Amino acid sequence: MTPDVEMNEAPPPPTPPSQQQQSPPSPSILQHLKEIASLIESGAYLKEARRIVRAVRLTIILRRKLRSPVVAAFICSALPVGSEAHSRLLSYLPEEVENDMDVDTATSATQVPVKHPVPELEIYCYLLVLIFLIDQKKYEEAKACSSASVARLKHMNRRTVDVLASRLYFYYSYSYELTNNLAEIRGDLLALHRMATLRRDELGQETLLNLLLRNYLHYNLYDQAEKLRSKAPRFEAHSNQQFCRYLFYLGKIRTIQLEYTDAKESLLQAARKAPVAAQGFRIQCNKWAVIVRLLLGEIPERTVFMQKGMKKALIPYFELTNAVRIGDLELFRTVAEKFSSTFGSDRTHNLIVRLRHNVIRTGLRNISISYSRISLADVARKLRLNSDNPVADAESIVAKAIRDGAIDATIDHANGWMVSKETGDVYSTNEPQFAFNSRIAFCLNMHNEAVRALRFPPNSHNEKESDEKRRERQQQEQELAQHIAEDDDDEF
Structure with missing residues (x-):
C-alpha cells in the first residue's frame, strides 16, 4: 500500500505474507x-x-x-x-x-x-x-x-x-x-x-x-x-418492514392496472410506515406516488420534493411535475428526454408516456379559463401539437375533454371556435364535500390502525382482580421489566 505522505526516515521492513495472513481475529x-x-x-x-x-x-x-x-x-x-x-x-x-x-x-x-x-x-x-x-x-x-x-x-x-x-x-x-x-x-x-x-x-x-x-x-x-x-392467505402483519414492502408492491400493481386511487393510498401508506433509516425505499415510494398523483390529475405539494435526503433523487420528478402543472407539452417532452435514463432505471417510463394526455388536458383547461372564445388553430398552436393536421387533432382533443368533463365549453364547428362557458362558483358544487369527506376518511383510517396496533395485557377483559392478585401481578411485571432492562443495558 502506498503511503499518503512521503517520510524522510527509512521505512520499516515489510511484514512477511505468512505473518499477515496469520493475524489473529479481533x-x-x-x-x-x-x-x-x-x-x-x-x-x-x-x-x-x-x-x-x-x-x-x-x-x-x-x-x-x-x-x-x-x-x-x-x-x-x-x-x-x-x-x-x-x-x-x-x-x-x-x-x-x-x-x-x-x-x-x-x-x-x-x-x-x-x-x-x-x-x-x-x-x-x-x-x-x-x-x-x-x-x-x-x-x-x-x-x-x-x-x-x-x-x-x-x-x-x-x-x-x-x-x-x-x-x-x-x-x-x-x-x-x-x-x-x-x-x-x-x-x-x-x-x-x-x-x-x-x-x-x-x-x-x-x-x-x-x-x-x-x-x-x-x-x-x-x-x-x-x-x-x-x-394468498390473509392475516395480521407480523413485521412492519414486510408490510411496507407489501404495500409498495400492491401500489405498483394497482398503478399498472389503472386503479390509481387505490395505488396512491397504498404507496403513501408504505412511505409513511417505512422507517426513517430506509431512505432508499421511501424515495422509491415517493417517486411512484408522484407519478400516480399526476395521473389522477393532482399536483403534489412542493414539500414532497424538499424532504431531507430526497431532494437530489426527486429532481427529475419535480421538473416533470412542473411541466404537467404548466401544461406545456414541449417542456414535458424535453424533461422526458433529459431524464430518460433515470425514468428507465426506475421503471416509470411507461407511466410517464401516459402523462402526455394529462399534460394536454391541463394546458387545455388553462386555455379555457383564460379565453372565453378561441379558435382551434390557436388552441393547437398553444398546445404545441406537432402533427400533419393540428386543427383536427385539437378539435378531437377538445371534444374528448368536454365529454370527460375536464372543461366546460362548446365547439362552434362552423367558425372553428372553442367557446368556454362562464366559470361558476365551486362552492355551489359537490367538490368541497368530496374533499372534506376524503380527509375525514383518512383520519378515521389512521385512528382505526392506531387502535388495532394497541397491545393489552392478558385477561384484561375479566372482572376486577383482588388486591393480593393485583400486587402479585405488579411485582411480577416489575421483575420482568428489570430483567429486560438488564438484557438491554449491555455493551452492544
Missing part, C-alpha cells in the same frame, strides 16, 4: 458473536422468539465489522469440527483463511470441546456466512451458501427457527437477484411458501409472498403477481 467482535450465539441458544431452549429477533438485530449492527478470520473462528467455536455444516461453511470462505485457521481450531477444539449445537445456531451460522459473502461481493459463493441453507431449512419445523428462516429467504432471493437469475428460484419460492403455509409460519409467509411479488414484478409479470396476491 477478540471483541468474536466475543460479541459468541454472546449472540448464547442468546440464540437460550431463546431456543426457552422457546422465546424475542431473543432470536434481538440476536438478528445485533448481527445486522456488526455486519460491517465482520472479517474472514472472525467468521471462521466463530464457526469453529459454534459448530462441531468435522461436521457437515462446519466443513461446508468453511469451504465458502477464502482458502488462505481456512488453512490459517487449522492450527487455531485444532487447539481450541482440544481445549474446549464443542457440544452438539441446537438447530437454531446452525441456521444462524449459515445466515452469518451468507451476509458476509454478500457484503464481500462474492455472489456466486453466496448463491451456493443460500441454496444449501434453504435445503437445510426444509428439514426443520421449529417456530424458533422462523425468524432466522425469514432472513435466509430474503438473502436467498437477493443473492440470485444480484446475479440476474431470479427466474431460476421462482418454483422454489412457491414451494417454500406452500411449506410455510402448511407449517403456519406466518412470518415466513409474509416474507415469501413479498419475494414472489418482487420476482414477478422484476420481469413485468403483473397479472401473475395479482393472481398470487389475491389467492
Whole structure:
C-alpha cells in the first residue's frame, strides 16, 4: 500500500505474507458473536422468539465489522469440527483463511470441546456466512451458501427457527437477484411458501409472498403477481418492514392496472410506515406516488420534493411535475428526454408516456379559463401539437375533454371556435364535500390502525382482580421489566 505522505526516515521492513495472513481475529467482535450465539441458544431452549429477533438485530449492527478470520473462528467455536455444516461453511470462505485457521481450531477444539449445537445456531451460522459473502461481493459463493441453507431449512419445523428462516429467504432471493437469475428460484419460492403455509409460519409467509411479488414484478409479470396476491392467505402483519414492502408492491400493481386511487393510498401508506433509516425505499415510494398523483390529475405539494435526503433523487420528478402543472407539452417532452435514463432505471417510463394526455388536458383547461372564445388553430398552436393536421387533432382533443368533463365549453364547428362557458362558483358544487369527506376518511383510517396496533395485557377483559392478585401481578411485571432492562443495558 502506498503511503499518503512521503517520510524522510527509512521505512520499516515489510511484514512477511505468512505473518499477515496469520493475524489473529479481533477478540471483541468474536466475543460479541459468541454472546449472540448464547442468546440464540437460550431463546431456543426457552422457546422465546424475542431473543432470536434481538440476536438478528445485533448481527445486522456488526455486519460491517465482520472479517474472514472472525467468521471462521466463530464457526469453529459454534459448530462441531468435522461436521457437515462446519466443513461446508468453511469451504465458502477464502482458502488462505481456512488453512490459517487449522492450527487455531485444532487447539481450541482440544481445549474446549464443542457440544452438539441446537438447530437454531446452525441456521444462524449459515445466515452469518451468507451476509458476509454478500457484503464481500462474492455472489456466486453466496448463491451456493443460500441454496444449501434453504435445503437445510426444509428439514426443520421449529417456530424458533422462523425468524432466522425469514432472513435466509430474503438473502436467498437477493443473492440470485444480484446475479440476474431470479427466474431460476421462482418454483422454489412457491414451494417454500406452500411449506410455510402448511407449517403456519406466518412470518415466513409474509416474507415469501413479498419475494414472489418482487420476482414477478422484476420481469413485468403483473397479472401473475395479482393472481398470487389475491389467492394468498390473509392475516395480521407480523413485521412492519414486510408490510411496507407489501404495500409498495400492491401500489405498483394497482398503478399498472389503472386503479390509481387505490395505488396512491397504498404507496403513501408504505412511505409513511417505512422507517426513517430506509431512505432508499421511501424515495422509491415517493417517486411512484408522484407519478400516480399526476395521473389522477393532482399536483403534489412542493414539500414532497424538499424532504431531507430526497431532494437530489426527486429532481427529475419535480421538473416533470412542473411541466404537467404548466401544461406545456414541449417542456414535458424535453424533461422526458433529459431524464430518460433515470425514468428507465426506475421503471416509470411507461407511466410517464401516459402523462402526455394529462399534460394536454391541463394546458387545455388553462386555455379555457383564460379565453372565453378561441379558435382551434390557436388552441393547437398553444398546445404545441406537432402533427400533419393540428386543427383536427385539437378539435378531437377538445371534444374528448368536454365529454370527460375536464372543461366546460362548446365547439362552434362552423367558425372553428372553442367557446368556454362562464366559470361558476365551486362552492355551489359537490367538490368541497368530496374533499372534506376524503380527509375525514383518512383520519378515521389512521385512528382505526392506531387502535388495532394497541397491545393489552392478558385477561384484561375479566372482572376486577383482588388486591393480593393485583400486587402479585405488579411485582411480577416489575421483575420482568428489570430483567429486560438488564438484557438491554449491555455493551452492544
